[in-house]
Amino acid sequence: MERNPSEMDKIPETQKLGKLMASLFRASVADPGKLPENPKIPITELEHWELCNKCNMMRPKRSHHCSRCGHCVRRMDHHCPWINNCVGEDNHWLFLQLCFYTQILSSYTLILDFCHYYYFLPLKKENWDVFVFRHELALLRISAFMGLIILGGISRLFYTQLVGIFTDTTSIEKMSNCCEDISRPRKPWQQTFSEVFGTHWKILWFIPFRQRQPLRVPYHFANHV
Template sequence: MRPRLHFVVDPMGWLCVGLVCGVWLYNTFLVPQLVLLPHYQEGHIPWAMVACYYVASALCVAALFRASTADPGHLAVDPHIPHSEREHWELCSKCNLMRPKRSHHCSRCGHCVRRMDHHCPWINNCVGEDNHWLFLQLCFYTQVLSLFTLVLDFCQYYYFQPLTSLNQEEFTTRHELALLRLSALSGLVMFGGMSSLFYTQMTGILSVSTKLSDRHHRPWQWMLAEVCGTRWKLLWFIPFRSRQPLQASQHLRTHV
């Protein structure tokens, strides 16, 4: 079954997503056009570096699109509650709907979300049970792309050989502001911010295992597998799939 697209009607969120897309377009088209491709054409860098840059860029925008349009875990109006789990459900005081514990009501979206972490304006969506893994991917690939851009900017001025097909004085005059300042500044901001956010998210996920009793203790790989919906570690990095809850996580959910 194909995943249904989910959109939040919030002009401020659209503006934030537009800013993120603008930074992505800047680093995906301007930097390769001025640095990556010219040096590849003159044989200064291998084709693998060009391929890796565009793969990282594609995975970054794919994770952004999926995290922004995936249903974070909105609860149905009349959910089916198994009799054995009714003690783990509660009534929301804002929307008057039954919800499992650790669900929260998002005032921006107007819905209760299962395992809601927070509402992120930069993806214009809540981060909940069904798209938390996509948000982690977005943080990770943004770090990779930002670091890649910073390395290219540094190498352009301190490591790469001069381009014989360009007038170096004219190139520096026209593009120094775009390359060295704007690109490096956006790379530093994005890398620093996403690194801090990614560390906070991973710490929150992995700390759940330490809060469980010894009887129900699970390793960190199991906690990440539950968030990502698969035990295949390679699939943790692939945004082009759908998430399926782990069958073994049913009993653990009542303890977190």
């Protein structure tokens, strides 16, 4: 059974929208790395833990206490109001996918708006008095305006997230200026990205429909807030 061109054009857009919604839903409901109330700390790793001065609980170094959620999160990057959840060690990869697919879908929308707008130009003189034409053209301009705002904002956020992964620092660590210790070993970018996404297979970095398997990180790379 053959599909007409209009149906074929909807397939890529539907796939992008599906991945975007999956990343948004999973980033919103996924556990960012919340610490249990009574964590079992091996004696050999006790030196890599510290006491939180807000909730008086032991936590691994590089963890942070979220005042909005009321608990500590492992390797917390920030609290995102758009997903109403913290961005931490266990859902940072989903937040990156959310930013990535939002940029793609916004760019795709802007391209369609641009093509649709120039399709309207030859009809403008003849159809300007038509109610449907005028309102559809207005909605098209609103869509393009919102697409530009979303693309610009998400692109800037995505860039700062990538820089943080390349430098192996979180947004909280940047604001607190706690990562200026030049003696800390610098890991290659492939290693830092693999730790965030939980796999060395780069093709899996773009797939939200999977379970993240945390990689074991040597403690001599660790830093703390």
